[in-house]
Amino acid sequence: MNATQSLKQLLLTIQSDRKHYISLDKLLLTQRQCMITCNATKLLAVNERLSEIYHALSQTATERLALLKKLKVTADSKGMQILFQRLPEQYREHVTALWADLEQRVLSCQQKNLSNGKLISMQHDIFAPLLGYKEAFLYAG
Numbered sequence: 001m002n003a004t005q006s007l008k009q010l011l012l013t014i015q016s017d018r019k020h021y022i023s024l025d026k027l028l029l030t031q032r033q034c035m036i037t038c039n040a041t042k043l044l045a046v047n048e049r050l051s052e053i054y055h056a057l058s059q060t061a062t063e064r065l066a067l068l069k070k071l072k073v074t075a076d077s078k079g080m081q082i083l084f085q086r087l088p089e090q091y092r093e094h095v096t097a098l099w100a101d102l103e104q105r106v107l108s109c110q111q112k113n114l115s116n117g118k119l120i121s122m123q124h125d126i127f128a129p130l131l132g133y134k135e136a137f138l139y140a141g
Contacts, residue, residue: 001070003070003071006067006070006071007067007071007083007087009063009067010064010067010068010071010083011095011098013060013063013064013067014064014095014098014099014102015098016056016060017057017060017061017102018098018101018102018105020053020056020057020060021057021102021105021106021108021109022105023053024050024053024057024105024109025105025108025109025112027046027049027050027053028050028109028112028113028116029112030042030046031043031046031047031050031116032112032115032116032119034046035116035119035120035123036119068080068083071083077103080099081096084096084099
């Protein structure tokens with residue numbers, strides 16, 4: 001695969017990830033609603049779909065890392081900006097905006113995931129004593 005093909009493939013991974021993060025964002029909201037309403041059946045289905053998306057994102061991240069190495073740029077935002085500066089002017093603005101949008105979607109999903117994690121932790125803290133669960137011996141004082 002030559003540099004042009006590698007760059008095209010890299011752009012395809014960015015587009016793919018953007019689509020996945022759009023789905024992920026919606027699923028994280030649904031996951032939260034399922035936790036709030038204690039809808040275990042739907043939550044299980046949502047979590048399975050989330051796992052599929054996380055797996056797909058992991059695969060494209062691995063692919064993108066290999067492509068960036070092949071293109072001789074660092075695998076970070078700075079490396080991406082250097083790469084985008086090499087693009088012809090007519091593509092540069094669109095691709096830079098696409099990458100910025102992906103970065104924002106990643107941050108949004110990270111925040112939603114963190115919020116969902118806090119919610120499940122609070123639910124555990126509330127329900128565990130009511131259901132008679134004892135803390136693991138490692139935490140016993």
